[in-house]
Amino acid sequence: MLSTPLFAHSGSGASTDLALKGGPPVRATPWLDWPVWDREAEKPMLSILRSGNWYRGDGHKCEEFEQKYADLIGARRVIATASGTTALITGLHALGVDAGDEVIVSPYTFIASYNVIFNQKALPVFADTNQETFTIDPLKIEEKINERTTAILPVHIYGLPADMNRILAIGKKHQLPVLEDACQAWLAEYDGKMCGTLGELGAFSFQNSKHIPSGEGGALVGSNDALMDRCFAFHNCGRPYGASMAGMGQNAVRGSNKRMTEIQAGILLSQMKRARADADKRLGNALYLDSKLKDIPGIIPYKLADGATRSSYHLYPFRYKKEHFDGLSREKFRAALQAEGIPNYGGYGKQYYDGLIEDALGSRGYKRLFSAERLNRYRDELHHLPENDQLTEEAVMFFQNMLLAERKDMDDIVRAIRKIYENRSQLV
Numbered sequence: 001m002l003s004t005p006l007f008a009h010s011g012s013g014a015s016t017d018l019a020l021k022g023g024p025p026v027r028a029t030p031w032l033d034w035p036v037w038d039r040e041a042e043k044p045m046l047s048i049l050r051s052g053n054w055y056r057g058d059g060h061k062c063e064e065f066e067q068k069y070a071d072l073i074g075a076r077r078v079i080a081t082a083s084g085t086t087a088l089i090t091g092l093h094a095l096g097v098d099a100g101d102e103v104i105v106s107p108y109t110f111i112a113s114y115n116v117i118f119n120q121k122a123l124p125v126f127a128d129t130n131q132e133t134f135t136i137d138p139l140k141i142e143e144k145i146n147e148r149t150t151a152i153l154p155v156h157i158y159g160l161p162a163d164m165n166r167i168l169a170i171g172k173k174h175q176l177p178v179l180e181d182a183c184q185a186w187l188a189e190y191d192g193k194m195c196g197t198l199g200e201l202g203a204f205s206f207q208n209s210k211h212i213p214s215g216e217g218g219a220l221v222g223s224n225d226a227l228m229d230r231c232f233a234f235h236n237c238g239r240p241y242g243a244s245m246a247g248m249g250q251n252a253v254r255g256s257n258k259r260m261t262e263i264q265a266g267i268l269l270s271q272m273k274r275a276r277a278d279a280d281k282r283l284g285n286a287l288y289l290d291s292k293l294k295d296i297p298g299i300i301p302y303k304l305a306d307g308a309t310r311s312s313y314h315l316y317p318f319r320y321k322k323e324h325f326d327g328l329s330r331e332k333f334r335a336a337l338q339a340e341g342i343p344n345y346g347g348y349g350k351q352y353y354d355g356l357i358e359d360a361l362g363s364r365g366y367k368r369l370f371s372a373e374r375l376n377r378y379r380d381e382l383h384h385l386p387e388n389d390q391l392t393e394e395a396v397m398f399f400q401n402m403l404l405a406e407r408k409d410m411d412d413i414v415r416a417i418r419k420i421y422e423n424r425s426q427l428v
């Protein structure tokens with residue numbers, strides 16, 4: 001039984017006819033569009049455009065962004081990159097991840113976290129997910145380490161910090177560097193420190209859907225000068241950079257072009273101004289949702305990992321247990337929510353079966369780099385991710401822009417879920 005009366009704040013949601021069955025939806029008001037900008041942001045962009053200095057070698061916006069982002073997240077050094085993907089590739093290269101190596105990574109993530117490892121011609125080795133926290137289960141990492149393992153890549157998915165104390169301890173014990181995929185975790189905190197600043201390196205994304213958006217964009221964060229010099233050099237065509245590379249010839253190291261443009265940096269400088277206030281607003285609304293949703297049978301909000309102090313809520317995730325809804329499938333539940341005016345998302349699927357892994361493993365290069373025995377064992381291990389498999393079937397989430405609305409809008413979300421729960425018999 002629910003402890004509070006249904007439809008307490010009733011409004012249009014008072015009908016017991018589900019919107020999917022022709023009843024009036026709980027909510028007809030649209031949610032905030034994303035991204036958002038104002039007139040104040042237009043002037044500096046116009047001046048970058050008119051200057052013709054669109055490349056970082058000619059302007060100072062990328063440098064300014066790097067300094068301000070470092071201040072925002074308490075990082076020692078930041079390198080602006082073209083995207084989160086390029087930040088991760090730069091980091092993996094600088095950490096020495098090479099062809100034939102293995103990198104331990106969370107299976108529950110955006111596909112870029114797999115792809116960047118394949119880019120290095122290395123093997124992404126999945127340690128199962130902790131369903132409660134949505135992040136890599138540190139207890140599953142050590143069994144995956146072998147003589148080819150060169151790094152650990154935990155992902156702070158949806159902004160939920162991974163269990164970094166345990167992960168860093170494993171890294172230290174096995175002398176493996178930790179590259180944090182913080183591409184969804186701006187201003188998320190673990191143990192009072194910002195995600196992305198805890199491991200050897202951290203990578204961020206500023207793609208258009210992100211909380212600090214610039215169409216495309218990224219950043220690599222670290223505190224070790226020699227390592228960050230190597231990162232800078234790699235992202236800038238291999239040109240030596242910083243005191244640790246002083247005296248080296250112009251083409252002494254390998255590189256690529258992963259640079260951010262001045263235009264991207266200009267957009268970020270204006271978007272960054274609202275990041276802190278937005279993050280606080282999302283947090284307040286998310287905590288409110290936590291307190292309400294946990295009382296609805298079958299709805300289990302995310303749990304923060306041990307030591308995590310704050311999520312960034314790139315998405316607000318929970319697990320949907322259909323057995324409490326008389327077997328109503330997640331897909332039908334999601335459709336019913338959508339019909340009630342509550343947009344939602346089912347999160348990542350079992351993407352290790354989608355084809356990209358076989359595309360890599362079946363290639364000439366991978367067959368040269370890894371023994372047939374290793375590749376077959378790897379294939380087999382993909383079928384032993386039970387927690388992750390289950391999470392992909394039960395997760396439901398709300399978008400970050402919804403968390404920028406008001407408390408009464410959060411009540412709409414709660415009311416819609418309760419309405420579906422109470423009237424589930426209409427759908428099963």
Ligand SMILES: Cc1ncc(COP(=O)(O)O)c(C=O)c1O
Pocket residue numbers: 083084085086109110112113155157181183184204205206207216217218
């Ligand atoms: C977890 C994660 N890793 C990596 C990336 C890659 O970032 P980008 O899209 O900026 O290349 C993203 C972007 O969505 C992401 O969410």
